C-alpha cells in the first residue's frame with residue numbers, strides 16, 4: 083500500500099482484535115497462511131493469470147485463454163517444483179474453472195479410490211505427469227441424480243478379453259462431464275456391467291477417448307461440447323462434454339467404493355463454499371463501508387450504508403456463515419480422512435455417517451452460499467450488477483454447485499434416510515454416535531424447556547445447542563411417526579419428502595452450529611480473536627433461529643417470548659461486530675487480483691476505479707458506435723421507411 087491512500091484506514095483502526103492472528107485461524111495454521119500468501123502473490127503478479135477481461139471474450143477466445151493458463155500453471159508448477167499443497171493453492175488463486183479440476187479433482191481420485199493396485203500402477207504415473215488427461219463421465223442426457231438408472235452398458239467379451247462400452251440410445255449419451263468436450267484423452271466412464279448375459283450394476287471403466295498423437299476421437303466415439311452455459315465468461319471456461327459409444331480398458335470395483343469419489347468431492351465442495359462466500363462478503367462489507375446514502379446533518383457527511391441496521395441484519399449473518407462453513411469444512415476434512423483410513427482397513431462402519439454428512443453439508447453450504455452471493459450483489463446496490471463488481475461472475479460460476487455432485491434436494495433426502503434409520507433404531511442395541519449422538523438423549527430432548535429469560539441468556543452455547551437439538555429431534559421424531567402410519571414406507575417417504583427435507587436441513591444446521599462451538603473450545607491465541615469468533619458463532623446460530631422461528635415454535639423448543647429475546651440479542655451482537663467488520667474480512671487475506679472486484683478493493687478507492695473500468699469496455703473504443711450509420715442516423719433523419727434493414 084506504499085504511497086496509496088487507504089480509504090478504509092479509519093475502519094481498520096477501529097478493530098478490537100488481532101487481525102494477524104485471525105488470519106492464521108482462517109487459514110487453519112501458520113504454515114498454510116504463509117504458503118497461501120506466497121502463492122496468492124505469485125499468481126497476482128503473473129500477467130498470464132490476468133482475469134479482468136473474461137466477461138468480454140468470445141467463447142472460443144475464453145476457452146483458448148483457459149488452455150493457455152492451464153498450460154502456464156503446469157509449467158510454473160514444474161519449474162518451481164511446487165508441492166501438491168502449493169499446486170492446489172495455485173489453482174485456487176488462478177480462479178478459473180478448467181479441465182484440470184476434473185483431472186485432479188475427480189479422475190485421479192476415482193482411480194486412487196476405485197481401481198485395483200495393478201490398474202493404479204498403470205494409470206496413475208501417466209495421470210500425475212499429465213501425459214493423459216482424464217475426466218469423470220457419469221451423468222447421461224437421461225439420468226444424473228439416479229445413478230442406478232444409467233443406461234450405458236459395459237459388456238465383457240471373453241474372446242477378446244475386452245469390455246464393449248455402448249450407449250444404445252440418445253438418452254444414454256454421456257452429457258455434462260467437465261473436460262470431456264474438447265480436452266480429455268481418457269475418462270472414467272460409469273456403465274452397467276454385463277458378463278455372461280448377467281447384469282452386475284453400475285461400475286467405473288477407464289476408457290481412452292482420443293488419440294494421444296492427433297487428439298482425434300478414437301473409432302466409434304462421437305464427442306463434442308454441450309454448448310454455452312449460464313453467464314458470460316463464468317463456467318464457460320470449461321468444456322462440458324457429450325459422447326457416445328466406445329471400446330475400453332477394464333476395471334473391477336468393490337461395491338462400497340463406487341460412491342467414494344462423490345464423498346471426496348462433496349467434502350471439498352463444503353470447504354470451497356466458505357471461500358466463495360467469504361469472497362462475496364468481503365466485497366459487500368468493504369463497499370458498504372465506502373458507500374454513503376442519506377443522513378447528512380448540517381452539510382456533514384452522509385451515513386455509511388454499513389451503519390444501517392437492515393444492512394447489518396442482511397450482511398453480518400453472511401459474514402458469520404463464512405466463518406462457520408470454514409470450521410465445519412475443516413472438521414469434514416478430518417472426518418473424510420478418518421473414514422478413508424478405516425475403509426483401507428475394511429472397516430465400513432462410519433461410511434453411512436460420512437455419506438450423510440458430506441451429502442447434507444454439501445447441500446446446506448452451497449444453497450446458502452449461492453443465495454448469499456446474490457444477496458451481496460443486492461447489498462452493493464446498482465454497482466453490484468456491474469461485472470466489475472466481480473459478483474455476477476462469482477454467482478454464475480458458483481450456482482451450479484447446487485446441482486453438480488448431487489442435486490441439493492436429492493442429497494437432503496439421503497440425509498433423511500439416514501436420520502429415519504437412526505430414529506427407528508432408538509431403544510435398540512445400536513446407540514447413535516458421532517453427529518447423531520444427541521438422538522441418544524431423545525427422551526430428554528422431547529420434553530426439555532428452554533431456560534432463556536433475558537436476551538443475554540442466549541449467549542450461553544449450551545442453551546443454543548439444546549434448542550437446536552430439541553428442534554431437530556422433535557422434527558425427526560414427528561416425521562418418523564407420520565411415516566409409520568403408511569403401510570408402504572417408500573410411498574410414505576415420497577409423500578412426506580418436504581417434511582423430511584426440513585428435518586435434514588435442521589440436522590445439518592445443528593452440525594454447523596455444534597462444530598463452531600467445538601472450535602471455540604480450542605485454545606485460540608491473539609487479543610480479542612476468540613471473543614470475535616464467539617460473537618460470530620452466536621450470530622450464525624441466532625440468525626438461523628430467527629429465520630426458522632416456525633420450526634422452533636411449532637416443536638415447542640422455545641417460546642415466542644424467547645424467540646423475540648433472541649432477536650434483541652442479535653441486534654446487540656451486530657453493534658458489537660460493526661467496528662470489527664472490515665478487519666474480519668481483511669482476515670481472509672485476499673489479494674485484489676483474487677477478489678476481482680472494484681467494489682471490494684483493499685484500499686476502498688472505489689469511485690475513480692469504477693470510472694476507469696467503465697472506459698475499458700469495448701463499446702467505448704469509438705465515440706460513435708458501430709451501427710450508427712445503418713440504424714441510428716436513418717432513424718433520426720426519418721429515413722427508415724425506405725431503408726432495407
Ligand SMILES: CCCCCCCCCCCCCCCCCCCCCC(=O)SCCNC(=O)CCNC(=O)[C@H](O)C(C)(C)COP(=O)(O)OP(=O)(O)OC[C@H]1O[C@@H](n2cnc3c(N)ncnc32)[C@H](O)[C@@H]1OP(=O)(O)O
Nearest residue numbers: 155169170173182183186187227229230341437486487488
Ligand atoms: C493446473 C494445475 C493443477 C494443479 C493441481 C490442482 C488440483 C486442483 C484440484 C481441484 C479440485 C476441485 C474439486 C473438483 C471440482 C468439482 C467440479 C464439479 C464437478 C461436478 C462433477 C459431477 O457432478 S459428477 C456426477 C455427480 N453425480 C451425482 O452426485 C449423482 C447423485 N446421485 C447419487 O449420488 C445416488 O444416485 C443417490 C442419490 C445417492 C442414490 O443412490 P442409490 O440409487 O444407490 O440409492 P439408495 O438411496 O438406495 O442408496 C443405496 C445405499 O447406498 C448408500 N449410499 C448412497 N450414496 C453413497 C455414498 N456417496 N457413499 C456411501 N454410501 C452411499 C445409501 O446410503 C444406501 O445405503 P443403505 O442401503 O445402507 O441405506
Ligand SMILES: Cc1cc2nc3c(=O)[nH]c(=O)nc-3n(C[C@H](O)[C@H](O)[C@H](O)COP(=O)(O)OP(=O)(O)OC[C@H]3O[C@@H](n4cnc5c(N)ncnc54)[C@H](O)[C@@H]3O)c2cc1C
Nearest residue numbers: 218219220221225226227258259260482485486487488491
Ligand atoms: C456445471 C456442471 C458440471 C457438471 N460436471 C459433471 C461431471 O464432470 N461429470 C458428470 O458425470 N456429471 C457432471 N454434471 C452433472 C451433474 O452431476 C448432474 O446434473 C446432477 O447430478 C443433477 O442431476 P440431473 O441433472 O439429472 O438432475 P435431475 O435429477 O433431473 O433434477 C431435476 C429436478 O428433479 C428433482 N428430483 C430428482 N430426483 C428427485 C427425487 N428422487 N425426489 C425429489 N426430487 C427429485 C431435483 O431436485 C431437481 O429439482 C455437471 C453438471 C453441471 C451443472
